[in-house]
Amino acid sequence: MLNQRPQHGYAIAQELERCGWGTIRGGTLYPTFRNLEAQQLIAGTWEAQDRGPARKYYHLTTDGVRAAAEHRIAWDRLSQSMSGLLGREESHDA
Amino acid sequence: MPKGTHQYNAKLARLLRLRGIDEAQIRDATWSVESHVTDSGSTAEEAFGSPRRYARTFTQATDTPSRGRGWYVLAWLIASLAAALLLISWSARDDDEVLGLFSPEVGIVLGAAVLLIWALVLGLRLTRRPGRQPV
Numbered sequence: 001m002l003n004q005r006p007q008h009g010y011a012i013a014q015e016l017e018r019c020g021w022g023t024i025r026g027g028t029l030y031p032t033f034r035n036l037e038a039q040q041l042i043a044g045t046w047e048a049q050d051r052g053p054a055r056k057y058y059h060l061t062t063d064g065v066r067a068a069a070e071h072r073i074a075w076d077r078l079s080q081s082m083s084g085l086l087g088r089e090e091s092h093d094a
Numbered sequence: 095m096p097k098g099t100h101q102y103n104a105k106l107a108r109l110l111r112l113r114g115i116d117e118a119q120i121r122d123a124t125w126s127v128e129s130h131v132t133d134s135g136s137t138a139e140e141a142f143g144s145p146r147r148y149a150r151t152f153t154q155a156t157d158t159p160s161r162g163r164g165w166y167v168l169a170w171l172i173a174s175l176a177a178a179l180l181l182i183s184w185s186a187r188d189d190d191e192v193l194g195l196f197s198p199e200v201g202i203v204l205g206a207a208v209l210l211i212w213a214l215v216l217g218l219r220l221t222r223r224p225g226r227q228p229v
Binding site for chain 2: 008009010011013025026027030031034046048052053054055056
């Protein structure tokens with residue numbers, strides 16, 4: 001999600017909700033951001049708004065981009081492996 | 095901004111200070127709460143849980159020494175000495191002198207005054223508003 005463009009916390013929560021993750025509360029979201037910031041995988045920048053309080057926009061750091069790419073490869077492997085396993089089980093049942 | 099956000103942030107800031115979290119993190123946390131509830135329309139309590147519970151998700155950075163640690167230790171040392179002076183003076187109130195320096199009355203007043211000032215400063219530091227908007 002942050003690969004595409006920097007996003008603020010509530011926008012990320014909404015995006016996750018649209019993807020079917022249900023309502024992600026701030027109390028869950030922001031501690032995760034803090035952890036990722038501490039690991040220097042993401043970084044946040046405060047930006048003033050025309051109306052309302054400033055928002056913190058999060059973006060992936062260079063390490064974050066690398067980690068996201070590695071996780072994506074690992075996920076694809078796991079997904080293919082599981083699909084293969086389930087496919088074998090289905091053909092075995094039939 | 096939903097009602098009660100200021101009270102929520104004041105309580106959160108106080109609890110985070112008690113946990114030794116630095117002011118930059120406190121400002122970041124309280125402004126994140128304000129920004130999130132303004133966007134979502136939910137109350138801070140609904141979005142983040144109780145201030146006490148949310149404060150528990152913060153941990154003190156171990157790699158960055160706190161700038162105010164020296165003052166913090168000094169303040170507690172002065173308060174401890176003042177409490178000791180108060181107790182000694184109180185228990186020696188029938189004597190002429192305390193520690194060979196002054197009368198017990200002076201010791202009681204001095205100890206109580208220092209403790210009172212210390213408590214006031216501590217209270218003000220714990221309850222002060224988090225910093226201005228972080229931009």
